[in-house]
Amino acid sequence: MSDLYLAVNRLKEKFPDSILEVVTFRGEITAKVTKKDIYEICQFLYSDPELQYHMLTDLCGVDYFPETPRFEIVYLLHSFKLNHRLRLKIRINEGESVSSVESIWKAANWLEREVYDLFGIKFENHPDLRRILLWDGYEGHPLRKDFPVEGPDFDKPYVPEV
Amino acid sequence: MAETRWMTINMGPQHPATHGVLRLVLELDGEIIVKAIPHIGHLHRGVEKLAENRTYHQVIPLTDRLDYTNAMGNNLAYVLAVEKLLGIEVPKRAQYLRVMMAELQRIAAHLIWLGTHVLDIGATTPIFYTFREREEVLRIFEEVAGGRLTPTYLRIGGVAKDLPEGIDEKIRDFVKVFPQRINEYETLLTQNIIWLKRTKEVGVISKEDAINWGVTGPTLRGSGVKWDVRKAFPYSSYDEFEFDIPVGTVGDVYDRYIVRLREMEWSNSIVRQALDRLPKGPILADDPRVVLPNKEMVLTDIASLIRQFKIVSEGFKPPKGEVYASVEAAKGELGFYIISDGSNRPFRLRIRPPSFLNLGALPRMIEGSLIADVISTIGSIDIVLGEIDR
Numbered sequence: 001m002s003d004l005y006l007a008v009n010r011l012k013e014k015f016p017d018s019i020l021e022v023v024t025f026r027g028e029i030t031a032k033v034t035k036k037d038i039y040e041i042c043q044f045l046y047s048d049p050e051l052q053y054h055m056l057t058d059l060c061g062v063d064y065f066p067e068t069p070r071f072e073i074v075y076l077l078h079s080f081k082l083n084h085r086l087r088l089k090i091r092i093n094e095g096e097s098v099s100s101v102e103s104i105w106k107a108a109n110w111l112e113r114e115v116y117d118l119f120g121i122k123f124e125n126h127p128d129l130r131r132i133l134l135w136d137g138y139e140g141h142p143l144r145k146d147f148p149v150e151g152p153d154f155d156k157p158y159v160p161e162v
Numbered sequence: 163m164a165e166t167r168w169m170t171i172n173m174g175p176q177h178p179a180t181h182g183v184l185r186l187v188l189e190l191d192g193e194i195i196v197k198a199i200p201h202i203g204h205l206h207r208g209v210e211k212l213a214e215n216r217t218y219h220q221v222i223p224l225t226d227r228l229d230y231t232n233a234m235g236n237n238l239a240y241v242l243a244v245e246k247l248l249g250i251e252v253p254k255r256a257q258y259l260r261v262m263m264a265e266l267q268r269i270a271a272h273l274i275w276l277g278t279h280v281l282d283i284g285a286t287t288p289i290f291y292t293f294r295e296r297e298e299v300l301r302i303f304e305e306v307a308g309g310r311l312t313p314t315y316l317r318i319g320g321v322a323k324d325l326p327e328g329i330d331e332k333i334r335d336f337v338k339v340f341p342q343r344i345n346e347y348e349t350l351l352t353q354n355i356i357w358l359k360r361t362k363e364v365g366v367i368s369k370e371d372a373i374n375w376g377v378t379g380p381t382l383r384g385s386g387v388k389w390d391v392r393k394a395f396p397y398s399s400y401d402e403f404e405f406d407i408p409v410g411t412v413g414d415v416y417d418r419y420i421v422r423l424r425e426m427e428w429s430n431s432i433v434r435q436a437l438d439r440l441p442k443g444p445i446l447a448d449d450p451r452v453v454l455p456n457k458e459m460v461l462t463d464i465a466s467l468i469r470q471f472k473i474v475s476e477g478f479k480p481p482k483g484e485v486y487a488s489v490e491a492a493k494g495e496l497g498f499y500i501i502s503d504g505s506n507r508p509f510r511l512r513i514r515p516p517s518f519l520n521l522g523a524l525p526r527m528i529e530g531s532l533i534a535d536v537i538s539t540i541g542s543i544d545i546v547l548g549e550i551d552r
Binding site: 025026028030054055056057058060062063074076080083085087105106107109110111118131132133134135142143147149 | 202203206208210211212214215246247249371373374375376387389394395483484485486488495497499501509510512514518519522523526551552
């Protein structure tokens, strides 16, 4: 069991004030961390020789509307050395931005663009923060809970007249 | 003094070699690619949003339509996530049936890849052979599940129905001849000088880069990383099957080709093992909260009828929590991350699409190479836009 919690214990040693809560559900370990330290935490998990979380498996957003802080960003890291997955979570308010982890994992480039596209969360120091699935100029962020599932098209792509 | 300019070329979204609606903007210095910018999203249907408004059972058909060449694998990833959330155990027979179908589907998916990839590069012959074998797999699916491309065969807690009478003979026939078919493809390609010239040292991505860009599946293994979800986090009894993980060395188009060919052989072997050792027993978990009752019971027993009605209309309520389950799909690690708030619909359903991240690494593979190599590189990472755009 101690092996499973290796990463979390190392994190607690290194960042005692940043780890808010550790949850284990169905054998998956989730660490809720503070938003301001996310970059340092990721950097540490990536470069620590004992841990080596070299792969960012997934990064996604969650909308807890109407709670505050409204959004959550979920990082799923994978270590080939430990054959272990670790989930990190941060909560942010609407309008706030997060440090990009693109400089650690290139995989974050598109994943963060997707979160920006579908939730409207901005990432600082991202090299190319554009919409990815929807077209430029689209209004609204579809995965927000207050975005309707059905309804008339309110934002048609601009087609120039011939 | 002549002025030097880069030329910008648009490729796609309607282009036969981009395997769907992928658009690439290429900046060229002569024939050399300086910069490649993929534009995706033309097939965006909002599957993640749709899933938030459906009951857990109703999401299964949506997953078929993600990577539509690998429907069984997509079903499997989703039902594994829901089963993990519920904490239910699936009977052995159902697990073996799932493995068998997932591996047959992997063969079918790789056959499409091989046929179209080779066609892109200019060899017309192999596609007729690969589609001949794929047809046999689809006929098996048709008999087993009723559907060919989108069978929706898996259910939460097991599979939709047991194998029909006489199907094991057909699967056995297929498994028996398929290794020879792979040999046929190899005689056309593996030593073919044109094929070698078009694929060797093309679209190279190093081990470190592949991991850093989040690349998974045959593309990652082509770069020499011996990693497969089936071995790393075994699911659905994969630890009871004997198979190896083929890896490449250089990480070029040729290595990915070899890796996929060997993978088909191992998939074929897994199907045979599953058929030989198929356990007897139920095909659905014994959990009345979740699993639909037997059809015969529904027609004769009022309690079963009510239960059927409740599960279909209301669904079931899993406990609060969140899980991530992933499978080794044909393209790579396909994961489903479900957050449940205790209601009958997923609060958030996130799909971790392998092709999305593999395609993200495409600029890394093609920048600095010739424009003609773009075609073979796109083919070799085997993307399906239905999954990238969701």
